[in-house]
Amino acid sequence: MAIATVNPATGETLRTYEGHGPAEVERRVDAAHEAFRQYRTTSFAERARLMKAAAALLDEDAEDIARTMTTEMGKPIVAARAEAAKCAKAMRWYAEHAEALLADEHPTEHDVQDSGADLARVHYRPLGPVLAVMPWNFPLWQVIRFAAPALMAGNTGLLKHASNVPQTALYLGDLFRRAGFPAGCFQTLLIGSGAVEGVLRDPRIAAATLTGSEGAGRSVAAIAGDEVKKTVLELGGSDPYIVMPSADLPRAVKTAVTARVQNNGQSCIAAKRFIVHQDVYDDFAERFTAAMNALTVGDPLDDDTDVGPLATEQGRADLEELVDDAMAKGATALCGGSRPSELPRGWFYRPTVLTGITPQMRVHREETFGPVATLYPVGDIEEAIAVANDSPFGLSSNVWTRRDEDVAFFVRDLEAGGVFVNGMTASHPALPFGGVKRSGYGRELSGHGIREFCNATTVWQRA
Numbered sequence: 001m002a003i004a005t006v007n008p009a010t011g012e013t014l015r016t017y018e019g020h021g022p023a024e025v026e027r028r029v030d031a032a033h034e035a036f037r038q039y040r041t042t043s044f045a046e047r048a049r050l051m052k053a054a055a056a057l058l059d060e061d062a063e064d065i066a067r068t069m070t071t072e073m074g075k076p077i078v079a080a081r082a083e084a085a086k087c088a089k090a091m092r093w094y095a096e097h098a099e100a101l102l103a104d105e106h107p108t109e110h111d112v113q114d115s116g117a118d119l120a121r122v123h124y125r126p127l128g129p130v131l132a133v134m135p136w137n138f139p140l141w142q143v144i145r146f147a148a149p150a151l152m153a154g155n156t157g158l159l160k161h162a163s164n165v166p167q168t169a170l171y172l173g174d175l176f177r178r179a180g181f182p183a184g185c186f187q188t189l190l191i192g193s194g195a196v197e198g199v200l201r202d203p204r205i206a207a208a209t210l211t212g213s214e215g216a217g218r219s220v221a222a223i224a225g226d227e228v229k230k231t232v233l234e235l236g237g238s239d240p241y242i243v244m245p246s247a248d249l250p251r252a253v254k255t256a257v258t259a260r261v262q263n264n265g266q267s268c269i270a271a272k273r274f275i276v277h278q279d280v281y282d283d284f285a286e287r288f289t290a291a292m293n294a295l296t297v298g299d300p301l302d303d304d305t306d307v308g309p310l311a312t313e314q315g316r317a318d319l320e321e322l323v324d325d326a327m328a329k330g331a332t333a334l335c336g337g338s339r340p341s342e343l344p345r346g347w348f349y350r351p352t353v354l355t356g357i358t359p360q361m362r363v364h365r366e367e368t369f370g371p372v373a374t375l376y377p378v379g380d381i382e383e384a385i386a387v388a389n390d391s392p393f394g395l396s397s398n399v400w401t402r403r404d405e406d407v408a409f410f411v412r413d414l415e416a417g418g419v420f421v422n423g424m425t426a427s428h429p430a431l432p433f434g435g436v437k438r439s440g441y442g443r444e445l446s447g448h449g450i451r452e453f454c455n456a457t458t459v460w461q462r463a
């Protein structure tokens with residue numbers, strides 16, 4: 001894919017970039033390696049000062065970078081502003097908490113003696129330069145949720161961002177430099193996916209994190225495995241949204257719409273499969289369809305737009321293929337199911353609700369990365385859990401019920417990295433984020449996230 005900004009609302013190519021060649025990549029990898037030697041010894045207080053300076057710059061730049069993101073990948077401008085604010089908050093959160101999260105751990109006195117030591121502890125040390133391969137859908141947030149903890153832990157970072165968000169990618173490299181981080185601490189590599197292998201195999205690169213599709217994750221994990229390098233993978237999702245008879249239905253419907261169409265439907269943690277108890281199914285389907293139909297689809301730079309275009313022409317084609325496959329195999333579209341004829345330019349798709357889903361349809365097993373919801377009626381909680389778990393993915397899950405017994409079942413049995421009760425899945429710096437099954441492994445955010453790229457060093461000492 002060419003490295004370029006193409007406005008998804010118009011299809012217009014606004015800017016193309018010459019990628020970094022081998023010499024420039026070598027220079028940047030070396031800079032990351034050199035910077036690490038010194039940076040790893042800086043104090044938490046110094047790193048926190050730099051991270052807070054970067055957060056302050058991001059706050060100042062929020063409107064400009066929000067417009068850049070919207071122009072590059074089409075997210076509604078209101079959501080782009082919220083994304084910038086969320087990033088600054090996460091940077092401050094890690095600036096405040098990293099030292100405590102990485103404090104030495106002390107076994108009990110009994111266990112220390114039992115190990116034959118006078119003193120024993122676990123000390124967290126940074127790993128080194130980490131390669132971050134990132135997607136376009138939350139072009140700031142995906143990077144910051146890696147960069148803030150990684151830099152606070154004392155690692156350095158190299159960002160290979162998605163090829164369709166080069167301006168956001170360059171902004172991020174610049175942000176940390178302007179904040180005062182030493183040269184080489186955080187840099188952007190303008191490279192295509194074909195150049196990732198060479199960087200990953202470089203002995204100076206210690207580890208890698210990838211957020212993106214299953215194919216990209218498998219490729220990076222295979223290479224990293226071959227090199228015996230640590231990876232964290234945040235891949236796709238097809239999160240269930242289960243509605244039980246005791247649910248507050250108006251709230252469940254309102255949240256369902258947001259959970260499905262946030263970011264124009266292109267979120268890994270968007271609710272994608274709506275599994276509804278038969279006692280409330282008809283009511284839910286009617287209200288949900290009406291609300292999806294009432295959404296404003298249009299110019300993402302307009303504050304009143306709910307749903308903008310899909311980020312790429314290929315992304316819309318992939319989504320159309322999934323919907324067409326389902327319809328050809330007998331699914332019914334309660335709304336949508338086509339492009340909006342009033343928006344002939346750009347890569348728009350109408351919010352869509354599909355019923356009559358069967359396991360033979362691709363939408364049943366694949367991720368719908370756009371504003372398309374599938375509805376499933378179920379007879380009881382066991383069936384709801386069985387349908388929810390009948391997916392290769394296991395990122396997060398949403399359940400709506402006022403019965404504590406239901407919650408206990410869901411928390412015990414749903415195959416997912418999160419269970420959100422009476423709300424929609426969202427990330428927060430203090431809560432671990434990540435999935436199981438084909439959604440990947442490892443965790444981002446919280447103490448779990450910052451320790452992923454640390455060497456938990458056992459210190460055992462006798463007098």
Ligand code: NAP
Pocket residue numbers: 001133134135136137138142160161162163164191192193194196211212213214215216217219220233234235236237267268269367369395439440
């Ligand atoms: P993608 O095609 O996998 O791209 C993601 C990144 O990986 C881009 O930087 C891309 O570079 C690079 N890439 C692609 N193929 C590669 C390969 N074989 N080797 C090395 N790098 C490779 O994914 P996307 O379409 O941009 O993003 C959508 C996917 O990401 C969805 O499945 C979504 O669910 C997932 N996602 C997951 C999370 C999560 O936290 N779990 C969050 C957001 C998105 P180029 O752009 O140069 O191709």
